[in-house]
Amino acid sequence: MKKIIRKNTKRVYIGNVAIGGGAEISVQSMTNVNAYNEKAIIRQIREMEKVGCHIVRIALPDLRACDKINIIKRNVKIPIVGDIHFDYRIALKAIENGIDGLRINPGNIRDKEKVKTIVKLAKERRIPIRIGVNAGSINRRKYPVVDAMALVNSAMEHINILEEQDFTDIIVSLKSTDIFTTIEAYEKFSNIRNYPLHIGITESGTRFYGTIKSAIGIGILLYKGLGDTIRVSLSTSPIEEVIIGYKILQVLGIYKNNIEVISCPTCSRAEYDVERTAEEIERVTSGIKKNLKVAVMGCIVNGPGEAKDADIGVAGSKKEALLFTKGKLIKKIHPDEIVPEILNYIKSIAD
């Protein structure tokens, strides 16, 4: 598999997680439970940690929500970024209370002096700031047409304030619901600055449509070598967002520590239930951190040949299934044995 040539960005740390400068592309998400219910927040972050979330963002709608940062921090492992809109004082309190990173939106914290106050404290405490531009909340008086340059210029307004204060622990995002605007904005921005990029398609929609939209948008950016940390924004649970984020990275060969199930679309030639078998193998192997390819092929006609590059494969025939490794027949088994046989094989391979 071809490797993507990533743009070389500056390295910034959110807590202990490196972003940019060749660091592993991290997967992040955001809690969606009540901002004052620390128990629910902690529970949700722990679930996100289980599926490999590297960084979590929490909304801080007001000063009161910042009171929960401390207890949340003590109860979870991954770094926490505070999402700040409108009121710069929330940012100050969040830093005081131990937040690991800030996201501020140039569209709704526009006062230069207030931004400077945030930056001064962030610099003292070495807290990175994401300049998180969102097409929907951009200043329309200033940018009546929200195109890629409007997103970039809106980000640059804040970046200039930060740079004037010699603050460069900056991460940038330039999100729109339109994938073309988003891609063009990241491309244009990456020509003028090398800050690490947080990428995603904002408000991409439902689990079904939004997954397709995010996969295409994030996929094209990563393919172009842009993106140091990703967030899939869906109207569904943040745990799902993390899982889908990993799948996007897996398709692009960026995340490899996973079992990939390739399976044929089935045609009239299929001689056992390929769909159920592939789904089942994907399910039982989902927690296994190995870089292996499993092929689930419907028929003996094309199956073994097409499964030649898979680490293990199965092809159906009338009343039995043929088990292959690297395209070579190992044995004939009953269709019911396919899933356990493949699982055993995967487990037998050294990590």
Next chain:
Amino acid sequence: MKKIIRKNTKRVYIGNVAIGGGAEISVQSMTNVNAYNEKAIIRQIREMEKVGCHIVRIALPDLRACDKINIIKRNVKIPIVGDIHFDYRIALKAIENGIDGLRINPGNIRDKEKVKTIVKLAKERRIPIRIGVNAGSINRRKYPVVDAMALVNSAMEHINILEEQDFTDIIVSLKSTDIFTTIEAYEKFSNIRNYPLHIGITESGTRFYGTIKSAIGIGILLYKGLGDTIRVSLSTSPIEEVIIGYKILQVLGIYKNNIEVISCPTCSRAEYDVERTAEEIERVTSGIKKNLKVAVMGCIVNGPGEAKDADIGVAGSKKEALLFTKGKLIKKIHPDEIVPEILNYIKSIAD
């Protein structure tokens, strides 16, 4: 939204469906029921027609399966392509029996004289041929390393035979399970010939993972302007494949006759069930052929602003929801009224 600049390809017809030369990008799929059960095949094709499938492929495993072509043709509206492997006589019989197009695999019909026989009859009957290269079934003695050039060269072997006979009603596909190999193969091929391209990622996997993989692979190709007809290959029903195909085209602004639901990922600020509401709107509007954008936003803080470009949007507040059109407040409604109000609005807009 930016428009994709499509590569200008030759126009070829499968039945009455134009492929290439600026024609609308068509969506196709393949039946997966028993090849000898014409009733099941007809039933499945009719379901595919309902969701907008333009072209359907059926596997023709042997000569006997060709006996069903006639009755299938009489009972469905869309053109039918026969999928032929190994035996060139099946291709001949399929043409005799009224097939609208052929797909032959250079990996397993290798004999030049046999290919010439197919081409001679296809030319007489004006039946187009897809040269459908598949990485898995490529001739490994000839191409020990199955990279992009191997896919292109394997296709060119057959294309040369066809061109020698002055046959140019050719469609080409160069599929691999690896998206990088696939993309590179299509790019390289499109530099040397302008035949229309059938694109897809072969054996992309389960409905969940395969959708993400296909969206990224097909999405990148379309973004690059390559692809005249698409097929999503998943281990699930062909009806799903067609629906997902349309969603991919919709994300890229290629298919516009559809309601797009953009919805926020929800955070602690959301004040009603955004996920359920967005899913419900997507469901109830799925059959409506209008180019409209619906925004489902959790909160009043960012919602109305971010929904400014939507044709209609809703943002939640404590016990009510605010209904917007083009970012302007129309009225306050009860959350239970969101779905019917939006549906009524959509229905009220002229086609």
